[in-house]
Structure formats: C-alpha cells, structure tokens
Amino acid sequence: MGSLNLIGAGLVVIGAGLGLGKIGGSAMDAIARQPEAAGKIQTAMIIIAALLEGLAFAALILGK
Amino acid sequence: MVISKKPVRIILATFAGLLSSIAFANPVVDTTHVATAVTHEAHATTEVAHNEASHGDEHATQDPKDKVTAYIEHHLQDSHDFVFFSDEKEGKHYGFSLPVILLDNGLKVFSSSKLHHGEAVAEVDGNFYKLYHGKIYKTDAAGTINYDEHHHPTNVKPLDFSITKNVVSMLFTSILLFLMFTGLARSYKKGAIPTGFGRVLEPLIIFIRDEIAIPNIGEKKYRKYMGYLLTVFFFIWLLNLLGMTPLGINVTGNIAVTVCLALFTYFITQFSANKEYWGHIFWMPGVPVPMKIILMPIEILGTLTKPFALLIRLFANITAGHVVIMSLIAMIFVGKNIYADMPISLGLTLFISVIEILVAFLQAFIFTMLSSLFIGMAVQDHHHDEHGHEEENVII
Numbered sequence: 001m002g003s004l005n006l007i008g009a010g011l012v013v014i015g016a017g018l019g020l021g022k023i024g025g026s027a028m029d030a031i032a033r034q035p036e037a038a039g040k041i042q043t044a045m046i047i048i049a050a051l052l053e054g055l056a057f058a059a060l061i062l063g064k
Numbered sequence: 065m066v067i068s069k070k071p072v073r074i075i076l077a078t079f080a081g082l083l084s085s086i087a088f089a090n091p092v093v094d095t096t097h098v099a100t101a102v103t104h105e106a107h108a109t110t111e112v113a114h115n116e117a118s119h120g121d122e123h124a125t126q127d128p129k130d131k132v133t134a135y136i137e138h139h140l141q142d143s144h145d146f147v148f149f150s151d152e153k154e155g156k157h158y159g160f161s162l163p164v165i166l167l168d169n170g171l172k173v174f175s176s177s178k179l180h181h182g183e184a185v186a187e188v189d190g191n192f193y194k195l196y197h198g199k200i201y202k203t204d205a206a207g208t209i210n211y212d213e214h215h216h217p218t219n220v221k222p223l224d225f226s227i228t229k230n231v232v233s234m235l236f237t238s239i240l241l242f243l244m245f246t247g248l249a250r251s252y253k254k255g256a257i258p259t260g261f262g263r264v265l266e267p268l269i270i271f272i273r274d275e276i277a278i279p280n281i282g283e284k285k286y287r288k289y290m291g292y293l294l295t296v297f298f299f300i301w302l303l304n305l306l307g308m309t310p311l312g313i314n315v316t317g318n319i320a321v322t323v324c325l326a327l328f329t330y331f332i333t334q335f336s337a338n339k340e341y342w343g344h345i346f347w348m349p350g351v352p353v354p355m356k357i358i359l360m361p362i363e364i365l366g367t368l369t370k371p372f373a374l375l376i377r378l379f380a381n382i383t384a385g386h387v388v389i390m391s392l393i394a395m396i397f398v399g400k401n402i403y404a405d406m407p408i409s410l411g412l413t414l415f416i417s418v419i420e421i422l423v424a425f426l427q428a429f430i431f432t433m434l435s436s437l438f439i440g441m442a443v444q445d446h447h448h449d450e451h452g453h454e455e456e457n458v459i460i
Contacts, residue, residue: 043275047437050430054373057380 008063016056023048132394136387140314141198142230144176148312157181162232166193166200168222176226193222200224230321233313237302241295272297276433280440289439292332296325297432304382304424308417316427317382319375326375329435334367337442370438374431381427385420389413 027045031038147159161177168191178186182195185207194203201209201219210218227235248262258266277286277293303315315321343349345363348356392413399405 043433046426046430047433050377050426050434051373053381054377057384058373058376061376061380 005063009060012056012059012063016052019052019056020049023052128394128397132391132398136390136394138198139312139390140317140383140386142228142318142320143198144179144195144200144226144228145181146229146232147181148310162229163227164193164200165225165227166222167225168202168220172222194219200226229313230315230318233303233306233311233315234321237299237306237315240302241298245298268298269294272432276429276436280433280436282440282444285443288336289332289436292328293432293436296328296435297428300325300378300431301425301428304427305421307382307386308420308424314382314386316378317386319379322375322379325378325431326371329374329438330367330371332435333370333438333442336439338445340445341442370434374434378427378431381423385416385423389416389420392416 023045027041030041034041144164145157145159145161147157149159150157161175164172164174164176164179164186166172166188172188172191172193174186174188178184178188179193179195179200180186182197184194185203185205186193187205192203192205192207193200194207194209195201196209196217199217199221201217201221203209203219212218244261244265247260248258248265251258251260251262257263272294273286273290276297277290281289300316303313306313307316345367346360348359348363351359392409395409395412396402396405399409
C-alpha cells in the first residue's frame with residue numbers, strides 16, 4: 001500500500017465516520033421525539049448505515 | 065424423558081449456543097487448542113522439497129511482522145486441507161486432509177495429504193501436481209514452476225473441484241441447518257408450540273417474516289420468498305459465527321461465496337419481476353422521451369450495482385473483522401514485552417470479538433433485509449408512480 005492509498009483510505013474512513021455519526025445522531029433525535037417508533041427507526045437506520053458501509057468498504061477494497 | 069428423545073437437537077443447540085463463545089477468534093499461534101486436534105491425524109512433513117531459487121524461503125526465519133501478514137493472508141484464503149495449527153519448529157501441521165478433485169484429462173481424485181501443504185509434488189496417474197499459494201498447478205516430476213515477468217506462474221492450472229475447507233464448512237452448515245429445521249418442522253406435528261431448540265428458532269423465523277419479509281415484499285406475495293430468505297439468513301449467520309471460532313474458517317469472507325449468494329438474490333429478483341418493474345427499467349414512465357433514453361442504461365446498471373453492493377458489503381465486513389481480530393492477537397508476537405502486550409491485546413480482542421458477534425448477526429440481517437427489499441421492489445404493484453420512483457432511487 002502506497003502512502004497515497006493510505007491517505008485515501010483515511011479519507012474514506014473519515015467520510016464514513018461522518019456519515020455514520022449523522023445517521024446515528026438523527027436516529028437518536030427521532031427516537032427521542034417518538035419513542036414508540038423506535039423499532040422502525042432502528043431498522044431504517046441499520047439499512048442506511050449498511051448502505052453507507054458497503055460504499056465505504058467498496059472504496060477501501062477497490063483502492064487497495 | 066423428554067431429553068432422551070432429542071439428543072441430536074440438544075447437542076446441536078449446545079453447539080450453536082457455544083459457537084461464538086468457544087474462543088476469541090482464530091489465534092495466530094495458540095497451543096491451548098491442542099485438545100481440539102487430538103483425534104486428527106498429524107502430518108509429519110519430513111521432506112522439504114523446496115525450490116529455493118524460485119519459491120523464496122517462506123519457512124526461513126522472518127520478521128514477525130511479515131510472518132503475521134503472511135499468516136493473515138493465508139487465513140483469508142481457502143485451503144485444500146483443514147489445518148488447525150502448525151508446529152513451525154518441527155514443520156508439522158495438525159489437522160486433516162481433504163479430497164482434491166481435479167478435472168485434467170479425466171477426473172483425478174486424491175487426498176490433499178499428497179500435496180504436503182505445497183512442500184512436495186503429488187503424483188497421480190503419471191501427472192504431477194504442486195500446490196503453490198493455494199492453487200494447484202500441473203508440473204513436471206521435480207515440481208518446477210515457471211514464472212512470467214510479473215512473477216505469476218505460467219504452469220497449466222487444471223480445473224479444481226476440490227472439497228476445500230470452505231466447501232466442508234458450507235456442507236457442515238447445510239447439514240446443521242437441515243437437522244435444526246426439520247426438527248422444528250417435526251415438532252409442529254405434536255402441537256402448536258415447538259420443543260427443545262425449536263423454541264430458539266421459532267422467534268427468529270417469526271422475526272424474519274414479520275420484520276423483513278412482510279414489510280418489504282408485502283402481505284400477499286411474501287410466502288413464496290420465505291424459503292430463500294430464511295435459508296440465506298441462517299446460512300450466512302451460522303457461517304459468520306463459525307468464522308468466529310478457532311477453527312480458522314473464513315467462508316463468508318471469501319468473495320466467491322458472497323458472489324454466489326448475491327447472484328441468487330439477483331436472479332430471484334429478475335425472474336420474479338413483474339411488468340411494471342421492467343417498465344421502470346427500460347421505459348421510465350412519467351418522464352420526457354430523451355430522459356427515458358438516458359435513464360435506461362442507468363437503470364440497467366442499477367440492477368447490477370445492487371447485488372454488487374450486497375456482495376462487497378458481506379465480504380468486506382467479514383474480512384475486515386477477521387483481519388482486525390488477528391492483527392490484535394498478533395500484537396502479542398510483534399511487541400517487545402509480552403507481559404505488557406498480552407493484557408492489552410486480549411482485552412482489545414475480546415472487545416472486537418463481542419462486536420464481531422453482533423456484526424455476524426447484523427450482516428446476515430442486512431443481507432436478508434436488502435434481498436427482500438430488492439425482491440419487493442420487483443414484485444410490488446406500482447399504484448402511484450411517483451411513490452415508486454422515490455423508493456427506487458433511495459436504494460443504490
């Protein structure tokens with residue numbers, strides 16, 4: 001792995017981290033507002049997080 | 065006696081329950097697992113037929129870091145024999161060999177013990193085969209491997225249908241699933257409430273049905289796909305958990321396996337798609353004609369990127385998990401002071417392992433969830449077009 005690749009991997013991780021943070025934060029907000037919808041919000045949150053994660057992993061693997 | 069009637073299922077239940085807690089992960093070198101390999105034959109590799117000039121000295125003394133990297137790379141790949149651990153000083157591998165099946169001018173079947181973990185040449189019906197970096201090549205009697213300028217072997221590679229470590233693991237999981245679920249099905253004949261291990265499985269099945277299949281595919285059409293969704297969920301979950309045991313199995317972290325699983329989802333989606341689904345792909349309703357032409361290739365590509373994301377996600381998650389766990393264990397061997405490194409390494413490994421148990425479930429859940437989502441998009445009736453569009457655009 002070259003140093004540029006490592007920087008790229010770092011950028012991907014930063015991006016994924018920001019995205020996951022936003023998803024998690026919004027989900028927390030939503031659950032706090034509507035605790036009765038917690039289950040549905042969690043499911044949606046996990047799906048979006050998985051999609052984001054898939055993208056991040058794809059970038060990491062293709063960049064390797 | 066209730067218990068005596070179901071010894072098999074009790075054992076299975078215990079096994080499945082203990083799967084994830086047997087040990088942390090796949091230790092790099094761990095002598096405590098001697099007990100697990102007592103029954104297996106040991107291979108004494110007496111001859112070290114090394115081609116020093118071309119092969120590079122893999123077994124010579126190396127930097128621990130390189131050794132760890134080599135070990136991790138080796139673990140992530142499929143192998144022709146089931147090795148639990150190796151004694152490096154004596155050059156012994158503890159495990160059992162598996163059948164090698166080659167298609168090379170007729171079927172060649174022999175035991176992988178003949179290959180001696182790549183250290184010797186196997187002779188079968190006058191042909192010579194050598195294992196090199198996990199692949200079997202046809203060689204001459206001396207086991208010479210020729211290389212091109214990029215150091216890739218140029219020897220003939222016969223078609224390999226071997227029962228490898230991954231195949232064994234998948235067969236084992238399939239048998240386990242078959243026993244568990246036929247047991248559950250049989251217990252419904254006696255009454256509405258399942259007995260034994262079925263009580264663990266029933267809530268999971270209900271969960272798949274009520275939380276995954278019905279909301280995504282719809283009340284009317286979900287039944288047809290339940291078989292696939294349940295199979296794929298439990299198959300991936302069990303294999304993920306099996307990867308967490310010290311057996312050293314990495315099936316769902318093998319891209320060939322995830323490609324196959326994603327292809328199943330792809331074909332099921334495409335073959336169960338209705339008229340409106342194809343209409344949305346080839347001639348998007350409600351947009352101007354130039355846009356329809358632009359959207360067509362994008363939508364066709366979209367059908368392929370969905371399973372692609374599915375396979376990459378599972379593969380990368382499991383691979384990353386294995387690499388992280390093994391790297392953390394490797395801290396013990398790379399570090400200078402073993403007494404300072406061991407507690408840190410073990411603590412971190414325990415932490416990551418617990419997370420990995422969650423990931424094992426989560427990835428199986430996500431795979432099933434997205435599969436049912438894709439199937440649902442293909443079979444649902446688009447009553448109002450705008451709504452349908454939005455849904456399709458969300459899922460990349």
